[in-house]
Amino acid sequence: MSIYDKAGVVQIPSGYSAGTLYNVLPNTADGDFDFTRGSSATRVNKDGLIESVATNTPRLDYPLIDGVVQDCPALLLEPSRTNNMSHSEDFSVYASAAASRTANAGTSPTGENNATLIHPSSSGSNRGFYKFTATSTTATLSCFVKRSGKNFAILGTDNNSTYYCVFDLENENVAYEATNYTGKIEKYSNGWYRISSTYVSSTAQNYPFIGVADNSSGSVTVDGTNGILIFGMQYEYNSYATSYIQTSGAAVTRSADVCNGAGTSAEFNDSEGVLFAEIAALADDASLRLIQINDGSTVNNMVTLGYNSASNQLLVQIRSGAGTTNAFTHNITDVTLYNKLALKYEQNTATLYVNGFEAFSSSITATPIGLSELDFDYNGGFPFYGKVKQLIYFNEALTDSELEQLTS
């Protein structure tokens, strides 16, 4: 008998339609997740290309590891975000800082011939393009870039080294960060990288800038049309970049993903059970991001697992009949990596396993009553935003050996 034969709800991201994320188990309409998102959105498809996903449709996003598309997708759940750059792909409306551009000069991360080549029009420092956009005290600029004869890209809020990061596209690292700015580089398919500059500064400038360089100091020498390809400039007033939001003349908002309502009382056991999740956070931003089994209407009865409002910390909550909430926390190395978590509840005890090891086992006052629904939120609040490879509910208490096996 497999451990999975004990499962009541199994979500392995694979099947979906508009409004529904299908579960492997239970095999009933009531068992599936309801899904809504008021806008369209984008994902990385199985070919490693960015594509649009329609309103109210779940996103199965294919992970890229070192630029290689992985076989199994993850469910991507993101908060609402706005791309404040009015033109994410049309760089003809950006002002030049001693640089030239050629539209439709290469294949972009969408697979279309709509990347723009930029190169210096004179030798010097801080060559590129900028466009006035209002700023914020915390924000993240991101852009897709690819080498086309030059190896360094610049991204920041001004063409001034006080306000940008420089990225080494040959050695795939962040070569320079201004004070208050943090750079990040992620490898995509076909030689593309997504670079991002996050700043926490009240002195950020109003000129989001993408530039080309020969080195970490931001200087560049004219060498014909050697430069970099660019695509998808994005400016989010938050501390990390999210999936690409296309704009063409106005700022654009992607609505939040909402995924909840899986299962019925038939799938859940009030007396004992295990909630298992293989999940990764979008960022370690100390926000409550919760997955919960509850009684379908309140949080008077619930089993909750997720990220706490503290850096790299998990939160577990169990509550019965509106009584005392039994709450436990556990620190882990990195919430942005995939972690396998299994929360077992049974009479008098709650046990958490993390990546093959018991994290804690603590007494609880009572087990919940009337469990009937699995949600990626906490009664509509503190939604889980992140990536989900597996979410499984077992309606009996697994053994320590099984929990170790499950989370290894």
Place this chain on the structure above:
Amino acid sequence: MELFKKYEFDSQEQAESKIAALPHNTDDEGNEWLIGNHTIVKLGHIVTQEGVYEHTEDGDIVEVTPPVYADKYSVDVLWRGLDSSPYGWTSYEITVEGNGVHTFLGRNF
């Protein structure tokens, strides 16, 4: 069902008070969250006239003419499950040509 509406308020404080008056849930620890999965985008005082900028030979961006900002505070909302603006919001509705300065991905105003 979603409803895309644009609003102009006299100030940020007025906009915040309208948002705060919408139905919220509260947990045992006093944390609040908006009910209804609406998407509220605070656009703020939008630029009505773009500034003029120059790039000097030294490599600096110089503001020749500053941008002009609206007096009103703008908010766009994608309401979920409503067929009209909530009570107290209707008088602040505006219409714009096209999408104006903001829209929602895959939608037009």
